[in-house]
Amino acid sequence: MANKFFFHKGGAEVVMLQERDYLLHSGVEVIDFSMQDERNLESPYESHFVSRKDYEGRSLSKLGLALSLIHSREAVSKLAALIDKMHPDLMHCHNVYHQITPSIISVAKSRGIPVVLTLHDFKPVCPVYLRLRAERPCSLCLDGDFRQVLMNRCAGGSIGASALLYAEAAIQRWLGSYEKVDRFLAPSRFMRESALHRFRSDQVALLYNGVGTAEIEVSTRDEGYVLYLGRLSREKGVETLLRAHEAAGTWDLVVAGTGPLARGLQMRYRNARFVGQSSGQALKATIGGASAIVVPSEWYENCPMSVLEAMAYGKPVVASRIGGIPELVVDGETGLLFEPGDAGELRTHVSRLMGDASLRARMGAAGRIRAERQFSIEKHNANLLQTYRSLVNA
Incomplete structure (x- = not known):
């Protein structure tokens, strides 16, 4: 190997x-x-x-x-x-x-x-x-x-x-x-x-x-924040998410990760909470407490583990309609898809989820079932x- x-x-x-x-x-x-x-x-x-x-x-x-x-x-x-x-x-x-x-x-x-x-x-x-x-x-x-x-x-x-x-x-x-x-x-x-x-x-x-669904317990915790988890680089679309968050002003955003854009993004978008690189129990706790996971990629993603892990934790996913992502996220069932780079559509989808706890729970549960059946x-x-x-x- x-x-x-x-x-x-x-x-x-x-x-x-x-x-x-x-x-x-x-x-x-x-x-x-x-x-x-x-x-x-x-x-x-x-x-x-x-x-x-x-x-x-x-x-x-x-x-x-x-x-x-x-x-x-x-x-x-x-x-x-x-x-x-x-x-x-x-x-x-x-x-x-x-x-x-x-x-x-x-x-x-x-x-x-x-x-x-x-x-x-x-x-x-x-x-x-x-x-x-x-x-x-x-x-x-x-x-x-x-x-x-x-x-x-x-x-x-x-x-x-x-x-x-x-x-x-x-x-x-x-x-x-x-x-x-x-x-x-x-x-x-x-x-x-x-x-x-x-x-x-x-x-x-x-x-x-x-994804190891047997090792990942479904998290019923919902602490009221949206989570981005990944590299802070242009193709990941994190700045589109930060713009959507600034325009909405009604939900909290946690950004976990590092990358070439980290310093500039922290300077420009002070309302988001940047927690840096996370791993182990700290990472599990951060994912477990999230209300939703956002994957705003603007390149042809393949089969991102961030989506599979979010589904395994029972979290709804808001993600770009690009590359292999639509093969993982069932739009309207396990999460919501938006056009890459469209901060307005992204803001609308996240705001909809954050305003409806029962919708988050339903989509998260459907995502977990899909992870167990299709991506174990x-x-x-x-x-x-x-x-x-x-x-x-x-």
Whole structure:
């Protein structure tokens, strides 16, 4: 199981570690492959992990550093040694881009090992992985013309960074790295349809993320505040929510998370309560006390764990009608959907919920039932293991 982070950094790591725990408890031997980091969980294979690389904020003008983002000789060497030592039946890749690189796919395939890759983001069909151009949703690269990332300077307006990401995408396509994957796992129909622009239909399977409903108790607490939980960045739409809150003036808003916009948002929107990054029992208490959860994303979300966890806690969800979100939230039944970026519609929906406690309770209860029936971690894991077995048997 390969993922560049071996700690709870984001949604990809939550899914990966959930699957790892399930496999270990099912008697399956799991061989970890990741990047060294002081935040890592313990692993008997950590001596095989690649050295830590942090590209964020670094200049990639040096050729060697830039090339390591495309092809990691260290990852290839260390994974080859680990495979030759352990002889695994299958390799499952999660978020391996840049620090580990897709070069490891060829290592496994050269040894006759089937490869699974979960599409946590759009990287195989979008060099900048978010499908955003000038901070707006974009589909230009889906037809395979990766020059668009260069022409539009999609990497933060930088011609150098955009050129590097274009080169990475073009080289991986020339090497056929992703084409060697036996099975892509798409956590939403929207993601699967995006991937089918490049890959065969039988190569991409739908597998929604799962949430541990058995471990999450329904919360009947309703302390009168709306909760945003996530990264404070442009594509997450948090500023649209803050504008809606300012205009309404009748309900409380708690913002939990950090990100590049944190300082500016706190300065401009003083009526909201910013609580920073939260985890463990503090996070559970914050979710448990919320009246509703808002997911105001303005990019093509895949299968956000924030929505699944809100449903598991029995909380109604107000969310953008974009990407894979409408596959999770049943409009008018488990929550309310609004057009991305429409602060007025968002304000109307939240105000409606906050003015009707019985509606909140009904939608929250319906969301919990939907989470148990459609998105349980047990259902996810059973389908995952079935995928593994089909590939190994073949």
